[in-house]
Amino acid sequence: MIPIPRLEDYDVSPTNGFLSDEPPLESLSDPYYEPWEHIIHNLQGLILSKRLHEVIDKLPILSTSRLNSTPQWRRAYSALAFLTHAYIWCSSPPSEWIPPPLTLPFLSTCAHLELPPVATYAGLVLWNWKPLFPAEPIDSLSNLDTLDTFTGSLDEKWFFLVSAAIEARGAPLIPLLLSAITAARHNDRAAVTEALRTFAERLDELGGLLQRMYDNCDPHVFYHRIRPYLAGSKNMADAGLPNGVVFDKGGPMNKQRHVQYSGGSNAQSSLIQFFDVALGITHRPTGSTTATNPPPSHPTSHTPDHPAVKKPMKVEEKSFHLEMRAYMPGPHARFLAAVERVANLRQFAQRFRQEDRELAGAFDAAVAMLAAFRGGHIRIVSRYVILPSQAAKGKKEKEAMEKMRGTEEGGKPGLPVRSKSSAAGGKAVAERPRKDLRGTGGTALIPFLRQARDETGEVAVDAWARRLLSKSKGFEGSSGTSGERTGERRGEKTEEVLQGLASVWHVDDSEGGLCLV
Ligand code: HEM
Numbered sequence: 001m002i003p004i005p006r007l008e009d010y011d012v013s014p015t016n017g018f019l020s021d022e023p024p025l026e027s028l029s030d031p032y033y034e035p036w037e038h039i040i041h042n043l044q045g046l047i048l049s050k051r052l053h054e055v056i057d058k059l060p061i062l063s064t065s066r067l068n069s070t071p072q073w074r075r076a077y078s079a080l081a082f083l084t085h086a087y088i089w090c091s092s093p094p095s096e097w098i099p100p101p102l103t104l105p106f107l108s109t110c111a112h113l114e115l116p117p118v119a120t121y122a123g124l125v126l127w128n129w130k131p132l133f134p135a136e137p138i139d140s141l142s143n144l145d146t147l148d149t150f151t152g153s154l155d156e157k158w159f160f161l162v163s164a165a166i167e168a169r170g171a172p173l174i175p176l177l178l179s180a181i182t183a184a185r186h187n188d189r190a191a192v193t194e195a196l197r198t199f200a201e202r203l204d205e206l207g208g209l210l211q212r213m214y215d216n217c218d219p220h221v222f223y224h225r226i227r228p229y230l231a232g233s234k235n236m237a238d239a240g241l242p243n244g245v246v247f248d249k250g251g252p253m254n255k256q257r258h259v260q261y262s263g264g265s266n267a268q269s270s271l272i273q274f275f276d277v278a279l280g281i282t283h284r285p286t287g288s289t290t291a292t293n294p295p296p297s298h299p300t301s302h303t304p305d306h307p308a309v310k311k312p313m314k315v316e317e318k319s320f321h322l323e324m325r326a327y328m329p330g331p332h333a334r335f336l337a338a339v340e341r342v343a344n345l346r347q348f349a350q351r352f353r354q355e356d357r358e359l360a361g362a363f364d365a366a367v368a369m370l371a372a373f374r375g376g377h378i379r380i381v382s383r384y385v386i387l388p389s390q391a392a393k394g395k396k397e398k399e400a401m402e403k404m405r406g407t408e409e410g411g412k413p414g415l416p417v418r419s420k421s422s423a424a425g426g427k428a429v430a431e432r433p434r435k436d437l438r439g440t441g442g443t444a445l446i447p448f449l450r451q452a453r454d455e456t457g458e459v460a461v462d463a464w465a466r467r468l469l470s471k472s473k474g475f476e477g478s479s480g481t482s483g484e485r486t487g488e489r490r491g492e493k494t495e496e497v498l499q500g501l502a503s504v505w506h507v508d509d510s511e512g513g514l515c516l517v
């Protein structure tokens, strides 16, 4: 029998899960790395003064040979990921060129940690927190702070912290579900039932934490100020990176090539994917309605031929969730693969669904809570991405109309109006409205998220529960029940393309893409 994976073999903590046992390093203590730390600690000032490029270009190329512990490598990754994204997105147009003082240490650090050279969830969340009071537990928002941010805003801190708190509060569910898998092997139905009930209750708490996003992260600030810095280099033509980015290794420029990576996303959280795997939930390629996913392939080697850039399978054959595993730290992605090989809870609940209603009920409750969590998330995405993007689009259209009217009333046709800021050298990308985001192709965002939610409900073992959780009864979190979606304009076929961070998404109203609850 395949052994149950041991957490310590995969850098997973029994108390903090995918967050480390010890808080991440706040800085690299070796004075050799002071130049990096100085920039990251002065990031906002350097962005505002438009001196970031100049300062980074002049940095010495520091070797990673003095990094000698995992926490140090992680700190280096996190700091360099912030610097790289700030370098790319602080100017208008964004910089497609990343200079050698960033490129060389960043690529080396990414290779060590088995991560692509982009600011992943690991760099922005998993390795970017500290406890306010080290003696107290970190599984609540009342004892967490963020180390670094792009904008220096409370909203950005909160945005990262909500995820960190979910990781910490969800952490005990990892050993819990592994022990349930062991119990199922021993046919211990009472133990499995008990574990699934505890799981369902704890997941309800995670849903509560998710909803606390609204407390301190303003959707407008998120969409217009924070999110632009989180973007990667893949499908970013409309944002000013038609070919992706070039990591300049210092050799002849004609030897350097463009690469494209997805931006940060919570889809890169191993915790949520662990729940899926343990409960036997599989995600199909987006839009596909049939059969199960192909067996996952797992990253072992990274930059520059990182699986995140290599495409051994056609994109549409690989589910988005599986693609995102290449953006997780190597050991965490391997952990998911190892759990996949032993996951038995769904089959176990299925086997006893007639004779053990308590077990079946506990399994279905666990699945229902995970589907509800995803429903709550869909509402968040509506508020933080869909609505601001539509408001920005509406504003732009209104301005265009007003300009046209002005022209008709005697203005000079065809003459562009130069704004004060563009005359002064252009705005940082986070301060200016995004270019038109149409025309880049992609997947429908809300339908994708609904598909992930519906795939969760599909594994319920009781036919009635399955029906309840199915699409036709789709609900978007606690207040959006019964499939009624305020503001949805049925029958009206408008299609917009929206820039995701990890992908390009359509916002297609005709598919019920709007949820204004
Ligand atoms: C303002 C906050 C958030 C926004 C705007 C947001 C937005 C999105 C978007 C646009 C996607 C699609 C993939 C992508 O392009 O990244 C996504 C996926 C996902 N997000 Fe979030 N997200 C937020 C917070 C969170 C939090 C706190 C969690 C906590 C676990 C989370 C969990 C997920 C998961 C698991 C996926 C993959 C789809 C799924 O499995 O259901 N998100 N999110």
Ligand SMILES: N[C@@H](CC(=O)c1ccccc1NC=O)C(=O)O
Pocket: 120, 121, 124, 125, 159, 160, 161, 163, 227, 230, 263, 264, 265, 266, 267, 385, 500, 501, 502
């Ligand atoms: N998927 C989100 C971004 C997102 O959730 C995220 C991106 C980078 C780091 C952490 C993230 N999630 C929450 O902390 C978006 O598209 O705006």
